[in-house]
Amino acid sequence: MKAGTSATRALTEEAWAPVLAAAGAQGQELGEQILAVAHEIASNALRGPLTDPNREPEDKASLACRLFTGRADARVVELLQGMVRGRWSRAVDLISALHDLGIQAILSGAQAGGTLDDVEQELFAVAREVAANREIRQALEPARRTSTDARVRLACRLFASRISGPAMTLVVWSVRHQPEVAVGGVPYNLRRVTELAAAMQNRVIADVVTAVPLTTAQQARLREILVRRLGFDVELNLEVDPQVIGGVRVMVRDLVMDNTVRHSLAGLRTSLTG
Incomplete structure (x- = not known):
């Protein structure tokens, strides 16, 4: 990760930490919104305009405000505005940072609400089922014959009735997100969020x-x-x-x-x- 992204992420995390701490259990909802914002930015080719180094920082912040005010919590909009004012080495780094902040917020909110262990166990169970069932694993992995939305719908049919909303949001993220690793996919993503939940509980x-x-x-x-x-x-x-x-x-x-x-x-x- 280059200096631009690294510096912006550090400043963002420093500014966001007290907001997340004050949100308490509401962090789960904020995290879900952050992941939804990241998905919309990625799906609609907005990361370029929001990270363009040739645009003025306040111009990018105003764009973020116009796009998401009224559709996301004011704290999430303010977070995004602060992020787009910074410099990003790659446009995709903005999406990655939003993913990390969204996951952290969901888990922190669950911890504040006393349900983090439940969320971890739910993710752990889903990860084991996906790992053990080759048919499910293949159906959830990216393929030319199925769209991302179709795979998300399948994941919801399989798991939504059995796990909590925050856990399901993280499962959906695991299905949507393609990690930048040679061998990854849904099992890798599920393991990542499960390990983060475990680490927050030492x-x-x-x-x-x-x-x-x-x-x-x-x-x-x-x-x-x-x-x-x-x-x-x-x-x-x-x-x-x-x-x-x-x-x-x-x-x-x-x-x-x-x-x-x-x-x-x-x-x-x-x-x-x-």
């Missing part, structure tokens, strides 16, 4: 792979070991893979702990072949 998600399902006692013991080692509360994301043969592989962020038989055999083969 919790991390540990991916645990075993050859056979862990018992309740084994899960409790593993969680205890990880909490002691990592210094955080731990959410276990359990996966059964017979190919690991035996033992357990645990992945937390960039940390991998692998004592599976498959890993040991691979290490032995490497040693024997030099």
Whole structure:
């Protein structure tokens, strides 16, 4: 990220933090509006005019005001005006920043309202279902034969009746947004928002792979070991893979702990072949 974007984001976050703190549980609604504004800007090719370095900052702020006053909360409009007054290295960086602020606002509002853990668990459940069901996963991924709106409608049919409004907003964002990573898509986005929700509660998600399902006692013991080692509360994301043969592989962020038989055999083969 270049200096223009970095500096503008830092100033925006500094100005927005007290507004979000004062909003309390209303942050959820503000976050939903921020994501809606980002979607409209991206869908209607507005990011160019709103970030054009050749236009005067107040001209861009006035445009933002005309576009969204009466359609979004005054605090959201003021946030956007402050953002477009700044400089952006790329027009798309404005959209990315709005996404981050919208997600943060939804989660902060849920935390203030005492429902953050519920939102995290709902996102976690959706992420697991998408990961486990190849048909759903493929249907939600971008494809020439389906539009983004069609995929969003499908996600709503699948999940809206089972999860809260804030969680559903984040699921919709996960379906709409295409991450700038080689391997990403909906599972990546769902994991990202779930990890953010967990981090706000001083919790991390540990991916645990075993050859056979862990018992309740084994899960409790593993969680205890990880909490002691990592210094955080731990959410276990359990996966059964017979190919690991035996033992357990645990992945937390960039940390991998692998004592599976498959890993040991691979290490032995490497040693024997030099």
